[in-house]
Amino acid sequence: MLFPVALALIVFATSVLSGVFGMAGGLVLLGALLALMPVAAAIAVHGAVQTVANGARAWFSRAYIDWRSLGYICAGIGIAAALLLALRYRPDLATVCIVIGLTPLLVWIPRRWLALDASRPLHGVLCGIVGGGLNLAVGVAGPSIDIFFIRTAIDRRRIIATKAAAQVVSHLAKVVFYGGLVQAMTGADWWLVLVAAPFAILGTQAGYLLLQRLTDQRFREWTRWIVSVIGIFYLGRGLTLLLGA
Template sequence: MLNDLILGIINFFTSTLAGITGLGGGTILLGLMPMFLPASAIIPIHGTTQLASNISRVWFGRQELDFTYFRPFVVGAVVGVVFFGTAVKFVQLDLIPLFIAIYILLTQWSKTINRLLKSLENFYLIGFLQTGIGLFVGAPGPLHMPLLMKKYDNNDVVVTVGSLMMTLIHVLKLTVYVILGFAFFEYWQVILFMVVSASLGSWAGVKLRNRLPMNWVKTALPYILTIIALKIIYDNAVKFGWIAF
């Protein structure tokens, strides 16, 4: 119960952050979840939580919705879930936290990876890659945000359309884990805490978006995520016996 409550509180703040800035919240939450949940439950529960967070963000910002670039994103995402979904069942679930940590470090510090990701100028390809990455590391990162910021001048539209795209990714991801037989009901309590806190955080984020300056987040985020990623790597190195005392 205490772990569930702590995760709910963390989720409220990360959802609020995402509601204000459109980025960072889901990745921070994902990096902290291995401290509270078994490896096999991280991606499905994170997906459930982020689905609630993004749906609520879309609802609270629905007046800003635009579907122009959502349609090609849908096509790419559906192809991505079919292509990558068959590979998930062959992955050793105990290694998922390590995948998450390595992905976080690469996206925060590898200039090559970042140039490659930022060069994506096609919503078909972005939808395909975000869905595929999301199946293995949970939070595929804001691959769609740079292009959305080029397409829209209004930050409210960028955040709302981006949240709609992430909603689709989490729906597809959870569908795959349902098919694989993940027992969501066994985790109903933590899911309930996190869905409620995600929705409240989204509401708070929308209300605070134009009132609370958060430019410092973009500067601090890489360092916050790096600390989280290194903690995950250290914990798993101890767990698998790669570090002996």
């Protein structure tokens, strides 16, 4: 009986984190799920919970969504999903952890090195391919989406809103992608999603309120450090699994 309570608290806390920074909470939540269930099942459950959390975040900030950029990103997500289906991709824990651990390096690339802008058609599609592909392959996209918003002329609220809407599509694709593969998913697993869903919405709303108090500069600074610490944890775990094998 303690497991549903613990999951609800984790989902609430990570949804608050994502509500403020847009991605860090998803990284933490996936880590908790990977410790409790098989990789594919963890990614599928994570996708279901994050669909609710990102859906709530997109709804609360719907007035700020850049619909044009969202369309480009969704096209890229569709391409990534088709490629992974064609390759018959299957995840393993060590690879998932190592890839997730390395993605935070992207937030430390100097802005002047990049000329990526998700509002441009080609860049938006590429954002969907890279971010959507990573989300499907390892469960989270992390900073791989952020690097496409560095040069966009929009503030933190439009960044969070557009990313949240794109992540709804990406996480739904993940649920469908792994739903047909996961034989270990029982009725109990999906009941856990239903239990966690309201806490995802509450946490997202709390995070959205905190976001309004954060400046653009603080938002970018804190995002870098938080995802980097999480990345170090994932990288260490992945290397331990790899060397242990």
